[in-house]
Amino acid sequence: MPTILIDQPLGITCVFSDGSRAAFSLDGLPNSLLARQLATGLVDVIHPHGTADSAGTVNHYVQAIRGMVRALAAQGFAGGLDQLRRGRLAEYLMGCSGGREACTRAMVEAFGQAGGSLADGVLELAAGRNFNVQPNHHALPPYSENEWQRLGDLCRRLVEESYATHRQALTAVAHGQHPAEGGWTPRIFAGCWPPSGR
Known part of the structure; x- marks a missing residue:
């Protein structure tokens, strides 16, 4: 033994x-x-x-x-x-x-x-889980080509969505009014601006 x-x-x-x-x-x-x-x-x-x-x-x-x-x-x-x-x-x-x-x-x-x-x-x-976290001393394995492709696609999608939201905010600013003149109106950005009836 x-x-x-x-x-x-x-x-x-x-x-x-x-x-x-x-x-x-x-x-x-x-x-x-x-x-x-x-x-x-x-x-x-x-x-x-x-x-x-x-x-x-x-x-x-x-x-x-x-x-x-x-x-x-x-x-x-x-x-x-x-x-x-x-x-x-x-x-x-x-x-x-x-x-x-x-x-x-x-x-x-x-x-x-x-x-x-x-x-x-x-x-x-x-x-169970350690109270004192130990650092990882081992190198992580590299991403595969498929994982790199998925990561790149995800990053592009997130940037595009973020930029689209930014453009919607700029459009909302252009149609905005001072609350003293136009009153308080909550705006919900769901891809449609300006709201109907405006």
Whole structure:
């Protein structure tokens, strides 16, 4: 198996798709139960089950585990993910960086989807939208010729419609009267000016 969770001392070893190996220690954290459950979720995030496929990427997840366990322990939380309430998780995630939030969400979600016990609403929160928006580091694919054609057609149509509305406004100005002389009359531009009976 490419990724193995080790209990004594708590840690994780990985073999990536390029054949490289890495080991990460989670020993000595103040809440070993929470650390182990998050690491259980991490196993499903790592290749071949998930997309994490390098030591650097897995290290981000390991740092997220350490950060969450230490932060919650400092608040007096000593339970596992099954005792973590939605509100406390949301509070923690809101205080994280975007990257750490994304890593934590992925591990909590993977733990829940693998059958791990979670409190009501925690899986939905983990699977939901990030509080901290992450920038997109990947270049977007170029438009196809068909997409460029549609974009150009749309732009031309919008310019033509905008210019037609501009011309209608100029026509309306030419037929306008001062309200003291002509009274208040609402004008609705629907392609017909001036109004009938004028």
